[in-house]
Amino acid sequence: MSSTTPGPRSVDRALEILDVVADAAGPVGAQALARRLGCSLSTVYHLLGPLVARGHLVRAEGGGYAPGPRVAALHRAFQRHVGVAPGVAEVLARLRRESGAEAYFSAYRDGRITVVDSTAPVTDTAHPFVPGPEMRAHATAHGKALLAQVPRGVRRRYLDEHGMARFTDRTITVAERFEAELARVRGRGFAVSVGEADPAYTCLAMVLPGAAEVRHALSVSLPTAEFRHRHGRVRAAVARSVRAFSDAAGNTGA
Known part of the structure; x- marks a missing residue:
């Protein structure tokens, strides 16, 4: 050596x-x-x-x-670890078609949030949301949706470890305000981030039912100006995809 x-x-x-x-x-x-x-x-x-x-x-x-080529095998192993069920790619593709927005599958496990898969082209390096470790969970819809489901003590430890950095003037950086936001997320069944992680983009997310140790979310992102004109269609498309994914998982015993 x-x-x-x-x-x-x-x-x-x-x-x-x-x-x-x-x-x-x-x-x-x-x-x-x-x-x-x-x-x-x-x-x-x-x-x-x-x-x-x-x-x-x-x-x-x-x-x-x-x-x-070993990278592909590692990715498949990671997907198994975070509980990616068969058919996720098809669900994301359908969600993109129905919503007109890029779609994402995210996971929370062992104190980490990861964007596991996405319909955003790999060549689109300017896109603000890409697969990989999520370091802006408090400012994204999928991060809010997932953190809203874990116990408050676990959530506090997560935020203490990762911080609550300010990315735009709309980012929530105060723990008490964030807790109030997550209460609204649980009450209405979906999370929205309007320009909190990126000033030009809005994202909307819903959690998928499943085991407590691994939690998943489906989400979409699109320019904020577009979201304001068709937020109802976007939210309905995500809800349909959540139901379809849950039905498919139930049929396969996942």
């Missing part, structure tokens, strides 16, 4: 390489990775070797490195 790259530091750098390659628009060269990590080119190549060998990365034909 190299004295300049002790175990934990090597692991951290390898994971950073994965993050950089995953977030890039195209293949990333070794020199660019070395600059990003602030380490030598030889260290980067030392870390790239096992990542490529294990299938987490591949060497692109035109040069540089891209995500490898």
Whole structure:
């Protein structure tokens, strides 16, 4: 083991390489990775070797490195962990058609909220809501819908850990106001975020019935100006999708 790259530091750098390659628009060269990590080119190549060998990365034909086939297997394993039932992709596609808005499937498990799947094109890097860890739960509809269902003590611990950052002038950043907002969410059966996470977008979410340890939500997002003109249609489409998803899960025993 190299004295300049002790175990934990090597692991951290390898994971950073994965993050950089995953977030890039195209293949990333070794020199660019070395600059990003602030380490030598030889260290980067030392870390790239096992990542490529294990299938987490591949060497692109035109040069540089891209995500490898092992990533798909990890994603499927993650979906199993958060309880993604068969047919979620079809439900999201139908919800998008009926609502005219991008659709999302999110999950709460073990104190974490994740956007698991979405109809938003992977090429749309400007879209404000993408699959992955949700760090703006207090400002999103799916975050509100999921947090409204957990015990207050659990919710307080979540907010203490993740904070309540202000993203726009509409973001709720006071715990008491947030509790009042979640009470309204439980009362009306859906959550709405109007420009709280992104000033130009509104999202609406409803939770899916299921086990207490893993909670799921369906949601949509669209420009706020569009939402104001057809919020009834959007809410009805989400409600229909929740019912269809619940019926399908009941029929399969999920």
